[in-house]
Amino acid sequence: MTPATTTDAPEPLVELPPLPPQPAPTVLMVDDEPSVLSALRRLFRPQGYKILQANSGAEGLELLRANAVDVVISDMRMPEMDGARFLELACKHDAGIARILLTGYADIAATIAAINHGAIHRYIAKPWDDQELLVVVKEALDRRQLERRNVELTELVGTQNEQLRDVNRTLESRVEARTSELQQVNGMLEASYEELDSTFMVAVTVFSALLEMRETNTGHSRRVADLARNTAKRLGLSDREVRDVYLASLVHDVGKIGFPDSMMGKPLSMYTPEETMRYRRHPVDGETALMPLSQLQGAARIVRQHHERFDGKGFPEGLSGLEISIGARIVAPASDLDALMHGGLGSSKIKIDQARQMLQGGIDTRYERRVVEALLEVLAEAEAAAKADVQIEAHALRPGMVLARDLMSSQGAILLAVGYVFDERIIKQISDFSRREGVQLKLHVRQDSLQPHPSTAGPRPSKDHL
Structure with missing residues (x-):
């Protein structure tokens, strides 16, 4: 299975746009006195504002409905509708409009009432100071602009957050899909590896059985492999080491494949000097045969050393003690034990109790003590299971x-x-x-x-x- 390749990239998030050019602010002035309106118009026209004027509250409300107004400046005392009421209605129309009340000292009670109702932002006492009024209106317009920008940014952030959620959902979906694909691929690879590994193990087992077809002690390698593997497990070896021990046991006699028929099935005690020399070369020949296979390199080292002795009197190199790999220290007594019981080391088979005694007699000379003790425990368990x-x-x-x-x-x-x-x-x-x-x-x-x-x-x- 080939995992799908996704090249689609998530769409970029909305970037903060630059401030767009703003139209001239609109200021609505409401007063029943034309002179006051004229004075206000003269004051604010140089500021570049759009000026709207009304002579009453009712007229002012009509202008509000027809125009987008930023600031309202209203006199307090007007017939029919006073400034406080007009600004209250203006607030209901658009709460964002800045509302400024022009009032005299005699109107202070009404002014306080208007403030308490929240209908105005500021009040300016008559007669006003031109610079103060200009500053108040400028501040009101700036605040109005900030409020509008805040609304725009809030909407933009909401849009970006929704896009982020969409992107996250898309990424999560893609991650889940890719994870599922990888899991499927990994599962297939694991299954393929297990099948290959199983096939490899079966092939080694079959090869081991073919090697033994020339010998009389058939099944020897298989029995040694079971004993050695269980001994390695009892000694706490790693899975890899146990595997190497098992494989080495199956093929530990592969170096004998070139022996002449006269040597096959012949007890060691009956070998001629020339045959003995050839026999002592077979661990090295076995290692050489196995080294090209990477999966058997650990086993090949064990095959080379499985005739070394713990006291250093073995072959081919005369290694001693812990110089000998643990796998070889296990295979050696396991092979000898099976050979003793099935006639591979002598002209006849011996009983299991006698074989056990002979193995114990080789402790510290031929074999390592802890290995023999573990092997004999494995043998006892096998006997109990066989019964x-x-x-x-x-x-x-x-x-x-x-x-x-x-x-x-x-x-x-x-x-x-x-x-x-x-x-x-x-x-x-x-x-x-x-x-x-x-x-x-x-x-x-x-x-x-x-x-x-x-x-x-x-x-x-x-x-x-x-």
């Missing part, structure tokens, strides 16, 4: 049952490895083979798996059982 195995015929197999011992062919090749979980497909193949060949196959299964567990059934063994 709990149940032998059944092929026709009695059910999905979910777990193979307790390797299923071997008549030539000694492993057909199914211990730990295999049976499913309907493989059960049918075994039953067909048994019926076709006319043989009565008996298999050892784990007693705790006699009750089938469909959720665990499947054609693929776990990695620990490969």
Whole structure:
């Protein structure tokens, strides 16, 4: 799966616009005395303001409805509608208009009432001071402009916030989509890696079985691998180290592949001097064969050292103690133990108790003490588990049952490895083979798996059982 590539960029946020050119402020003057209106007009005309004038409150309200007014200057004493009432109605029309009341000292009570009603911003006593009135109007216009700008900026910020929310929603959606894609890709890669790794492990297992087809002690590498892996786990090695130990055990005798037939299956005690020299070279030959494979380089080092001895009298380099890798210190006693019990080191097999004693006798000379002790604990657990195995015929197999011992062919090749979980497909193949060949196959299964567990059934063994 190829993740989709998104090149769409979020739209840029709205930038703060420069202040637009403003029209000339409009000032409305209301007074019933024409002389007062003329004086105000003369005062404010040089300021560049647009001047509107009304002779009454009613006329002033008409002008307010027809024009956008910024400042209203109204006299207090007017017939029909006084300035306080007019400014109150102007406030209801547009609360943003700056309202200035011109009043005399005799009108102070009405002025206070107007202020208390919130109908005016400032009042100017008559006769007014021209400069004071100009400053008051200028301040009122500036405040009016700031209020308008504040409204514009508030609307702009609201627009930007909404855009930010849209951008965030879009980004979140894209992140979720990309995360989902990456998770799918990672899942596919993990599944592919697991499949490749599983295939690799199966290939090494098959290769190990092919190597042993020339020997009489078939199944040796597989048994050593199980013992060594469980010993490595008991000693607390990392997953990588356990894996290297397991792989090295499966192929620890790969250097023997070039041995002549006369040496194959022959006990070590019966080797000629020339055969012994060739035998002592096989760990190095095995390492050389494995080094080109990057996944087996850790195992290759173990293969080279698995005939070294703890006292330094081994081969090929005479390493001693902790100079020997921990993997080689584990594989060595595990290999010797299996060889003793299956006739690989002598002309005949020996019993497990005697093999155990011989292994203990090699502590601190051939083997490291803690490794032997862990190995013997693993062996004891394996014996106990074997006693709990149940032998059944092929026709009695059910999905979910777990193979307790390797299923071997008549030539000694492993057909199914211990730990295999049976499913309907493989059960049918075994039953067909048994019926076709006319043989009565008996298999050892784990007693705790006699009750089938469909959720665990499947054609693929776990990695620990490969």
